[in-house]
Amino acid sequence: MGARLGFRRGTRPVRVGSARVFVECAAMLDDLLVVTGWVSRAGLSVDLCRDGRAIGAAQLRIDRADVRKAMGGGEGFALVARSAARTGMALAAGEARVRVALPPPGPASPAALRTAAPLLVRAIRAEGSAAPSRLPQTLRALPAIPAPSSATMAEGALDAVLVADGAGCGIAFGWVMDAEGELFWIETDGPAPSVLRLGPAFRLVRRDVAAAAMTQEVGAPGFVRFVEGLGPDTRLRLCRLTGRGKRVLNEIARPEILPPGLAAAARRLSSMSLPPGAAAARMARADGALVARIAPSCDEARPPAILRDTTVGEPPAAPDLTVIVSPGPDPAVAAAQIVALASDPEITGRAEVIATICDDGRAVPLAPEIEHLAALWSLPLRVILCGRGGGPLGPARVGAQQARGAVLLFFGAGVVPDRPGWVGDLRAAMDGGAAVPILTGPEGCARATGLPPEWDVPQPARAPAGCLMVGRAAYFAAGGLDAARFGAEGAVADLCARLTARGSAPRVVQAVRLVALGAGRGNSRAEWCAAADAWLMAGGAP
Amino acid sequence: MTGHRIVTLSNGHPDLGAGGSEVAAKALADAYRDLPGVAESQLVATLDTGRAPTGALSSHAPGEWLWDTGISDWFTLRPAHAAENHATLAAFLARVQPDIVHLHHYARPGLDVIPLIRRVVPDAHIILTLHEYLGICAADGQMVTRGEGRLCTHAAPVICARCFPDRDPGQFWLRREWMLRHFALVDSFVAPSVFLRERYVAWGLSRDRVAVIGNAIAPPAAARAPRRDPDATRFAFFGRLTELKGLEVLLRAVAMLPRLRRREISVEINGTGLDRQPAAFAARIEALAAPLGAQGVLDWAGAYDAAGLSARMGRCDWVLVPSTWWENAPMVIHEAFAHGRPVVCSDIGGMAEMVRDGVDGVYVPVGSARAWADALDRLGGDHATWARLAGGIAPPPAPAEIAAAHLALVAGGR
Incomplete structure (x- = not known):
């Protein structure tokens, strides 16, 4: 029996009454003592002793088929205890409290770690931010266990690592499916290897992840983490401590070198939404210094490449109005937008319409569907297919660059008018400056942008995201749509503020209402406040 | 050649076992053809083969x-492969150059055909x-x-989303x-009933754009037949055997009749489609029908076609329409009246509009098996009431009249 269980170091099981106890491994992980072994009688309590007293180690009972088979019963165990002393520990088993001397503590073996991993998980969760100081180094030293790719996909991933040129630091984006998050960390290789635990301060709401995972959880599975010591050759790994050991979820071998730094980061962030209040503020506090170092290297993002440029029908030769449609991912909404434009007397035969579509690799491409609808409804339409890049507003900015009309109408994703004639009404109210409609939900209630009230921006700047009519010259003079400050959904409000600052405050046209579609579209006011707070604390200014 | 060139686009063709709207569309297309002032009348019926269109x-x-077309998204009524499917129809319209395109229902043709027609023949009256x-x-x-099968009175995003929990009200x-x-x-x-028009008006159509014109129905193959057997009362159900046609209510009612009465009447079921219904519903119907059939009160006559309709109408006394939904303008009521048969129907919607209680038919509270049992019990053997109500039936307008009413819409610019 014993030989089949593989006794090591010449030790033998110790008899406790009618049962036997065997210690397989004792190891120190920082100031945690981990002891693993087995008992031949299931349910036998075991503890660690020092100076004759039990110290109350956490015990985990482990089903061990090998023990059951060899001993005719029994189970494995693992004990974890915080202990400054690394010697003089003994094992007490059962009521007899027969002491079993521990082998000298040594480095953690893979077998011991696999056995003790669930206890480590508990210990780290219980310790929270006061986790043992050297634990990250220990985590780094853990041997990685293989994981099936499907499991890896379900647990988390590093999406991107943006390195600020010359700043020696950058930002890592990703997601994890564990709301607790303490069990995840990022390891970096390179000149200054490091281990960065993902705490709650770095958590983001990632609706894309939630949607992809088909989960209704409102948790915060996304993260953003500022990382020091990054260079072009730095490798980053996202790891997780599991019940079986350390699992490397994915690795980015070559971070993306981006001149823009903060601007690009802001664009990335604009596709997410920051978590409520305190967490975002903590993130800004924790990494404010790094943000300050990244900021000077900011630059404009590269515009997305134009992959295809086609025209359906015959656009007017000299349009004075250009409508720039940037359809979102929902084909039903995109179709409704095209049909709405085709039914509007202000558009047909008079305005240039440009649909700018980001080729994001979706299974059912949007462009052919939109082109078919335009042909069906006799709407002359130019369709520009853009590559990735430029952030969520990249396609709209491309459309503005390509526009021929003296007046631009940005018709954003997810908004649909409830009647024909709305374009003419906006045009009439614009009076040479800019105009925005009211944005409502399907139920008819107006939606706010949620800009923090203390920012005291002029009233038109509170205009809803999603639609704006503005003179072409004024648009470019004010700097155009930019997601850097408030994300894509706050970009119209942001531009309105800049237009106002230049003396051409947009008019909010109460008579024109567009309906914003999609559950949970946009950020709640609280989320926007939190995001704004975070950027303010990072040195930004409204 | 002068005169109207009309294309009628139908939800299906009656030869392929379609329902009331398809029968009405073909009858109207035929009637158009015979009208003076019509140069050409073409019927295009959708064909759903069940394979990729x-x-x-x-x-x-x-x-x-x-x-050969098909709808791939019944929520938006849009077809798959729209560009390919539409090309043939567009070519057809371009060749015929109709000045009137009459779309009978929009379900299977899909909504896309409307802008297609407008694009290909922009001056046609749709x-x-x-x-x-x-x-x-x-x-x-x-x-x-x-789920609960409750009659719904109006649509609103939040209300509709309750029937489809996976969809957002937006x-x-x-x-x-x-x-x-x-x-x-x-x-x-065109609304075949005032009831249906009012529903569409409440939903968003302008009342002055919706005319009420009844469905066209081909003249019956046989003239009004007298009662076959003065000593026995024969009731008959005609239609698709779907849940909302109220067949289950009817069978429960028959089962509630006193045993003696069950010997004096018979109920004939004319229709098919039970095999395409939910298994639980089909099982309930079969469980109810089997003992009634054994007792001789229920006669499961099964499928019928247009050619055989007159014979089946002629051998019954009363036509039963126990639908548990609103209906529109049920073709079976038209057909019953065309054959001189009074109708017993649910007291709601399009049925209550077409049938005049106590004049040419009898109302029964919708969905109540007990009320239906009482009605069958009361009307069984009541020859005087049958004669009075049969005498009160006004024959449906001739198809030519219906077709002329449609052309009057075009002439009037509505």
Whole structure:
């Protein structure tokens, strides 16, 4: 029996009454003592002793088929205890409290770690931010266990690592499916290897992840983490401590070198939404210094490449109005937008319409569907297919660059008018400056942008995201749509503020209402406040 | 050649086992053809083969075509492979150059055909005859709540989303907008009943754009037949054997009749489609029908076609319409009246509009098996009432009259 269980170091099981106890491994992980072994009688309590007293180690009972088979019963165990002393520990088993001397503590073996991993998980969760100081180094030293790719996909991933040129630091984006998050960390290789635990301060709401995972959880599975010591050759790994050991979820071998730094980061962030209040503020506090170092290297993002440029029908030769449609991912909404434009007397035969579509690799491409609808409804339409890049507003900015009309109408994703004639009404109210409609939900209630009230921006700047009519010259003079400050959904409000600052405050046209579609579209006011707070604390200014 | 060139686009062809709207569309296309002032009348009926639609347009009979198409998204009523499917129809319209395109229902042709017609023949007058409530209600256009089967009176995003928990209320707002944008291209709407018109008006169509004109029905093959057996009363159900046609209510009612009465009457079931219904419903019907059949009170006559309809109508005394949804203008009521048969029907919607209680038929509270049992018990053997109500029946208008009423819409610019 014993030989089949593989006794090591010449030790033998110790008899406790009618049962036997065997210690397989004792190891120190920082100031945690981990002891693993087995008992031949299931349910036998075991503890660690020092100076004759039990110290109350956490015990985990482990089903061990090998023990059951060899001993005719029994189970494995693992004990974890915080202990400054690394010697003089003994094992007490059962009521007899027969002491079993521990082998000298040594480095953690893979077998011991696999056995003790669930206890480590508990210990780290219980310790929270006061986790043992050297634990990250220990985590780094853990041997990685293989994981099936499907499991890896379900647990988390590093999406991107943006390195600020010359700043020696950058930002890592990703997601994890564990709301607790303490069990995840990022390891970096390179000149200054490091281990960065993902705490709650770095958590983001990632609706894309939630949607992809088909989960209704409102948790915060996304993260953003500022990382020091990054260079072009730095490798980053996202790891997780599991019940079986350390699992490397994915690795980015070559971070993306981006001149823009903060601007690009802001664009990335604009596709997410920051978590409520305190967490975002903590993130800004924790990494404010790094943000300050990244900021000077900011630059404009590269515009997305134009992959295809086609025209359906015959656009007017000299349009004075250009409508720039940037359809979102929902084909039903995109179709409704095209049909709405085709039914509007202000558009047909008079305005240039440009649909700018980001080729994001979706299974059912949007462009052919939109082109078919335009042909069906006799709407002359130019369709520009853009590559990735430029952030969520990249396609709209491309459309503005390509526009021929003296007046631009940005018709954003997810908004649909409830009647024909709305374009003419906006045009009439614009009076040479800019105009925005009211944005409502399907139920008819107006939606706010949620800009923090203390920012005291002029009233038109509170205009809803999603639609704006503005003179072409004024648009470019004010700097155009930019997601850097408030994300894509706050970009119209942001531009309105800049237009106002230049003396051409947009008019909010109460008579024109567009309906914003999609559950949970946009950020709640609280989320926007939190995001704004975070950027303010990072040195930004409204 | 002068005169109207009319294309009638139908939900299906009656030769392929379709329902009331298809029968009405063909009858009207035939009637158009015979009207003075009409140079050409073509019927295009959608054909759903169950396979991937090809868009092919094939000749079915002189002046009649089958269009192989199919809807892939019943929420927005849009076809798959729209570009390919539409190409053949567009070529057909371009060749015929109709000045009137009459769309009988929009379900299977899909909404896309409306802008297609407008694009290919921009000057054509588009008439759309509304059948049931598909634009208003995504639950098969029945306006009956999913699950509990409650009659629904109006559509609103939040209300509709309760029938479809996987959909956001915004999607229902968008669906309505989508429908109305397409309907904005239609010149004239026709509702076969006032009830249906009012539902569409409440939903968003302008009342002055919707004319009420009854469905056309081909003249019966046989003249009004007298009662076959003065000593026995024969009731008959005609229609598709779906849940909302109320067959279960009817069978429960028959089972409630006193045993003696069950020997004095008979109920004949004419129709098919039970095999395509939910298994639980089919099992309930079969469990109810088997003992009644053994007792001789129930006669499961099964499928019928247009040619055999007159014979079946002629051998019954009363026609039963126990539907548990609103209906529109049920063709079976037209047919019953055309054959001189009084109708016993549920007291709601299009049925209550077509049948005049105590004049040419009898109302029964919808969905109540007990009330139906009482009605069958009361009417069985009541020859005087039958004679009075049969005498009160006004024959349906001739198809030519219906067709002329449609052309009057075009002439009037509605």
